Structures are given as C-alpha cells and as structure tokens.
Amino acid sequence: MYLVRLIYASRARKGFGPSDVEQILEVARKANAQKGITGMLCFNGYNFLQSLEGSRTAVNELYRHILEDERHFDTTLLEYREIIARDFDNWHMGYLGLTKENQALLLRFSNNLEFDPFKMSGATAHAMLCELSATL
Numbered sequence: 104m105y106l107v108r109l110i111y112a113s114r115a116r117k118g119f120g121p122s123d124v125e126q127i128l129e130v131a132r133k134a135n136a137q138k139g140i141t142g143m144l145c146f147n148g149y150n151f152l153q154s155l156e157g158s159r160t161a162v163n164e165l166y167r168h169i170l171e172d173e174r175h176f177d178t179t180l181l182e183y184r185e186i187i188a189r190d191f192d193n194w195h196m197g198y199l200g201l202t203k204e205n206q207a208l209l210l211r212f213s214n215n216l217e218f219d220p221f222k223m224s225g226a227t228a229h230a231m232l233c234e235l236s237a238t239l
C-alpha cells in the first residue's frame with residue numbers, strides 16, 4: 104500500500120486548553136504507532152495545523168474520526184497527495200506549540216507573524232511543518 108499525506112487546518116473549540124492538547128497527543132501517539140501513522144501537529148491556542156502520513160486506508164480512516172471530533176471545528180483540507188517517503192518518520196505525532204518566542208519562524212512562510220493556516224497553500228503548510236519539526 105503506498106503512502107499518502109493529508110494536511111488540514113481547524114479551530115479549537117472555546118475552552119480548549121493545554122491539558123486537552125496533552126490528552127490528544129497521548130491517545131494519538133499510541134494509536135498512530137499501531138496504525139503506522141506519522142506526522143506533525145502545530146497549535147497556537149486557537150488554530151491547529153496537522154500533517155498525517157501513512158497508508159491511504161489508515162490516513163483516510165483517521166481523518167474521518169478527526170472530522171467528527173467535537174474538540175475542534177471548521178476542519179479544512181489543505182492537501183492530500185501520494186508521497187514517495189515520509190517527512191516525519193521520527194514522530195508518531197510531533198507537536199509544536201507556537202508561542203511569541205518561536206513565532207519568528209513563521210515569517211519565512213507568511214507576510215506577517217500571524218499563524219493562520221486557513222490562509223496557507225498546502226505546499227506552504229507542508230514546508231512550514233517540515234521547518235518546525237526540525238526545531239523539535
């Protein structure tokens with residue numbers, strides 16, 4: 104089965120906090136390891152950007168669950184493509200919380216320091232996640 108990559112953006116529900124991120128990551132890392140899914144999640148307290156890599160079956164099934172997850176909304180597909188190799192093979196779900204300290208990285212991929220994945224192309228979102236993962 105060949106590999107695919109899926110990238111989406113979404114918005115956290117009101118009241119979503121750091122302990123909710125921790126809970127998602129704990130469950131996600133165990134489940135992703137079992138299903139051969141790797142990827143990267145980025146969150147600034149309001150918006151999520153996530154890349155999922157794995158078999159088409161596994162990625163499609165996980166995305167269906169993610170679409171139904173009530174902890175976030177406005178889930179918007181930015182990219183879906185077949186890939187030759189993974190970019191996040193070290194991470195069953197890498198995580199980077201964007202803060203004022205590390206947001207300077209964003210300037211390379213945007214005309215300002217605002218993290219708004221809804222305004223990004225799939226290619227830009229992917230390049231940014233690769234750059235961010237190198238800082239982990």
Ligand SMILES: Cc1cc2nc3c(=O)[nH]c(=O)nc-3n(C[C@H](O)[C@H](O)[C@H](O)COP(=O)(O)O)c2cc1C
Pocket residue numbers: 113127130131132134135144151153165168169170172174175196
């Ligand atoms: C922003 C976000 C990212 C998520 N990422 C993953 C993930 O990488 N892997 C995973 O198994 N679940 C992830 N989840 C959780 C799934 O939406 C879902 O709760 C989980 O797959 C369990 O689904 P189930 O309770 O229907 O079995 C994520 C949820 C959110 C809100």
